[in-house]
Amino acid sequence: MLTIAFLLPFVLLGGLVVFVAFSGGPGAAREAYLARGNRGFKILFPLLYFLLGLVVPALILAGREEAAGGTGALQNAKLTAREEQGKVLFKQQCSSCHSLAAVNARGVTGPNLDKIGEATPARIRDAIKNGGTGQGRMPAMLLEGEDAEAVAAYVAKVAAR
Numbered sequence: 001m002l003t004i005a006f007l008l009p010f011v012l013l014g015g016l017v018v019f020v021a022f023s024g025g026p027g028a029a030r031e032a033y034l035a036r037g038n039r040g041f042k043i044l045f046p047l048l049y050f051l052l053g054l055v056v057p058a059l060i061l062a063g064r065e066e067a068a069g070g071t072g073a074l075q076n077a078k079l080t081a082r083e084e085q086g087k088v089l090f091k092q093q094c095s096s097c098h099s100l101a102a103v104n105a106r107g108v109t110g111p112n113l114d115k116i117g118e119a120t121p122a123r124i125r126d127a128i129k130n131g132g133t134g135q136g137r138m139p140a141m142l143l144e145g146e147d148a149e150a151v152a153a154y155v156a157k158v159a160a161r
Helices: 002-023 026-036 039-062 072-076 081-093 121-130 145-158
Strands: none
Touching: 002 026, 002 039, 081 145, 121 145
């Protein structure tokens, strides 16, 4: 359904271009629409404006849902309360540096967490504690205690999925 809603404006625009071209240009097309257009034609264009302006965007917005992750197996995954807290903390503290498809994070300096290999909670906790690999590229102890545990649980669940 969303594919049809996405393609419909382009098909209608193409039909409008064909109408203008076969009418002899924009001025002649306007004249044909206003002077010689039949009743159906005069009803069709306002209806098209309504569909393109309200209905198509409404269909697209109605089809969007926030899931645990936006792709693949994670789309319908349920998160525990701790993982949900980890998701929020990851968005706040980590997403500006790290890429992670599950939260649509596109970080620019840190590694892509979908491509780091096996992401276990212990590995993620150690990276948070040591500042990544310990080379000073990431602040050590950026998160502590329950916050670090929650982020580790969330990233371990969704990374590379």
